[in-house]
Amino acid sequence: MxxxxxxxxxxxxxxxxxxxxxxxxxxxxxxxxxxxxxxxxxxxxxxxxxxxTTRRFTYSPVFKESVILYMREHRLSVREVCATFSIPAFSTVCEWERL
Known part of the structure; x- marks a missing residue:
């Protein structure tokens, strides 16, 4: 909730x-x-x-990689890419990028 x-x-x-x-x-x-x-x-x-609305998702490795590539290609910030892909926590994308 x-x-x-x-x-x-x-x-x-x-x-x-x-x-x-x-x-x-x-x-x-x-x-x-x-x-x-x-x-x-x-x-x-x-x-x-x-x-x-709050949603809980399990993201596939392919999706994670595509988000990071999209962020780099379009020179978006982590917060901007989270808004674009409706990812609730920007720390999630930070972790994907770090890995």
Whole structure:
């Protein structure tokens, strides 16, 4: 189960995207880490509401390699590639890259 509900995540994203406050101010207002605001906003922009739902996956070695290659080819950050492929934790991709 996710730590935060979908409705809470949507509320945070909508507040941030309204342009009234930045990542840090939005995070402070909702009592969460600013990296969550950044991640949820990026995922929402790419995938909409479906990107904010929590899923558990087992990733194949082929998929892991393709993500790393895509990241390098397109010169994306780990956070950007996580948003693109709907990978919940950027540390997952960091670990794949390290290995």
């Amino acid at each position: 996710s730590k935060y509900s979908l409705s809470f995540k949507l509320q945070v994203v909508k507040h941030y995207l309204s342009g009234l406050e930045g990542y840090k101010a939005t995070a402070k207002r909702f009592g969460i880490d600013h990296s969550a605001v950044r991640k949820w906003s990026a995922v929402w922009k790419l995938h909409g509401e479906a990107g904010l």
